[in-house]
Amino acid sequence: MDENVNFQEKAASAIPHFSINYRFNVNLIPTSWSNCLFDLSVSICFQVFGDQKFDVGCFHDLNMILVFIVMPGNSFEMSYKIAQIRLVSSHPEVYEPCDDSFALVDALLSDRNNLLELKPMLCMEVGCGSGYVITSLMLMLGEEANGAQFIATDINHHAIRVTQETMEAHGVYAELINTDVASGLENRLAGSVDLLVVNPPYVPTPEDEVGREGIASAWAGGENGRSVIDKILPVAEKLLSKRGWLYMVTLTANNPSQICRQMMKKGYASKIVVQRSTVEESLHIIKFWKDNDIEADTNDAITNSKAVPLGIVDSVRLQMQRLSFWGSSDINTTTN
Amino acid sequence: MRLLTHNMLSSNIKGVTNGFPLKIQVEKVVEKQVEINHDFLRNIFPKIDWKAFSDASRTMGYDEMPEEPPEPSVLESNVEFLGKFHHALLELHLEEGALLCPETGRKFPVNKGIPNMLLLEDEV
Numbered sequence: 001m002d003e004n005v006n007f008q009e010k011a012a013s014a015i016p017h018f019s020i021n022y023r024f025n026v027n028l029i030p031t032s033w034s035n036c037l038f039d040l041s042v043s044i045c046f047q048v049f050g051d052q053k054f055d056v057g058c059f060h061d062l063n064m065i066l067v068f069i070v071m072p073g074n075s076f077e078m079s080y081k082i083a084q085i086r087l088v089s090s091h092p093e094v095y096e097p098c099d100d101s102f103a104l105v106d107a108l109l110s111d112r113n114n115l116l117e118l119k120p121m122l123c124m125e126v127g128c129g130s131g132y133v134i135t136s137l138m139l140m141l142g143e144e145a146n147g148a149q150f151i152a153t154d155i156n157h158h159a160i161r162v163t164q165e166t167m168e169a170h171g172v173y174a175e176l177i178n179t180d181v182a183s184g185l186e187n188r189l190a191g192s193v194d195l196l197v198v199n200p201p202y203v204p205t206p207e208d209e210v211g212r213e214g215i216a217s218a219w220a221g222g223e224n225g226r227s228v229i230d231k232i233l234p235v236a237e238k239l240l241s242k243r244g245w246l247y248m249v250t251l252t253a254n255n256p257s258q259i260c261r262q263m264m265k266k267g268y269a270s271k272i273v274v275q276r277s278t279v280e281e282s283l284h285i286i287k288f289w290k291d292n293d294i295e296a297d298t299n300d301a302i303t304n305s306k307a308v309p310l311g312i313v314d315s316v317r318l319q320m321q322r323l324s325f326w327g328s329s330d331i332n333t334t335t336n
Numbered sequence: 337m338r339l340l341t342h343n344m345l346s347s348n349i350k351g352v353t354n355g356f357p358l359k360i361q362v363e364k365v366v367e368k369q370v371e372i373n374h375d376f377l378r379n380i381f382p383k384i385d386w387k388a389f390s391d392a393s394r395t396m397g398y399d400e401m402p403e404e405p406p407e408p409s410v411l412e413s414n415v416e417f418l419g420k421f422h423h424a425l426l427e428l429h430l431e432e433g434a435l436l437c438p439e440t441g442r443k444f445p446v447n448k449g450i451p452n453m454l455l456l457e458d459e460v
Contacts, residue, residue: 146376184347
């Protein structure tokens with residue numbers, strides 16, 4: 001409790017426009033701390049009086065992160081929009097947005113200018129789950145998308161329903177199809193998709209767990225977590241237009257360098273655009289694009305550069321956005 | 337499901353050689369307005385199978401699409417036509433109904449605007 005009072009006082013002194021009308025308790029326990037990623041355990045509980053809008057920002061002070069609320073007129077201008085966790089729908093059989101979803105969205109955000117320059121006409125997500133990624137993609141391109149149309153598929157009909165609700169809550173629309181990867185679309189959409197994003201089931205599991213009904217289909221990836229990835233990649237090659245880009249989430253266990261070599265033989269250059277590490281595993285968000293100059297020589301080094309990690313404040317800001325603030329219940333994001 | 341999507345869907349049943357276009361069985365059509373973008377319409381036009389599209393729009397209750405595909409110049413300059421093309425392609429939603437494989441007659445249900453293209457084990 002004392003800690004919380006301390007925070008309130010700190011916030012009050014640090015932010016001139018902080019209003020006493022906003023009461024909040026903040027417990028922040030940063031765990032792993034690195035330049036690329038830090039995991040937070042956050043418990044926020046506050047009550048908001050009135051209908052006033054506000055923005056949440058933060059700064060860090062040694063090992064503690066201070067969350068403060070800024071009154072309108074002093075709000076941080078977010079130059080981009082992504083899906084808000086509080087507006088993301090859910091269902092027990094549907095994968096909720098997690099580190100991998102956030103990493104994929106961060107990868108897209110970091111490439112936003114390039115995406116706008118690409119002027120994609122048809123954008124697609126395979127395995128939309130909660131709809132967090134496709135919704136974020138639509139929001140971040142926004143009006144500058146120049147009429148681009150979005151399609152999302154999922155094998156799980158609950159996920160399709162949840163995605164529909166999530167999109168509606170954010171005021172965006174994408175065409176949804178309940179199907180396995182892109183079955184039924186492959187022939188007519190061949191060579192037409194300019195932007196494809198995939199967060200596949202990548203967790204190494206026994207083979208017989210792959211493709212089972214329900215939420216396990218969201219993560220079960222069979223041997224080395226590659227079963228579904230290896231099924232998706234040829235479909236992706238068929239769907240992508242000549243200028244098309246593919247963003248895919250992988251784990252170290254999936255052997256991303258081997259995936260890149262495989263794709264290189266098909267004429268795709270690749271780059272790891274975001275890498276997030278925990279004690280146990282690393283997530284690699286890989287971007288693939290067709291490059292006619294790529295030599296099909298496995299001895300060549302793959303184009304592989306680590307993205308400039310987001311600064312700590314920006315990273316926390318992104319994390320903070322993803323927390324649901326409304327209501328009086330404690331929100332916990334658990335970490336290692 | 338909008339007609340843009342219908343134009344991109346084909347029957348994925350094993351052994352089917354002529355799975356496009358899927359026949360539309362209408363139960364409920366809903367119109368949802370969306371902002372028009374001429375660039376998109378001009379860019380997507382070459383990918384549209386016009387006969388399938390104009391037939392489908394008639395099935396959905398909209399008769400304004402000509403049977404013959406328009407000349408590209410029409411898309412460049414005829415704003416009225418672009419509006420109608422936009423309406424048929426992006427504003428008509430099949431909320432409830434089904435899509436039928438032209439070869440086998442197998443029904444792919446459409447519920448709440450979402451087509452279910454999942455196949456049974458013996459169809460894969």
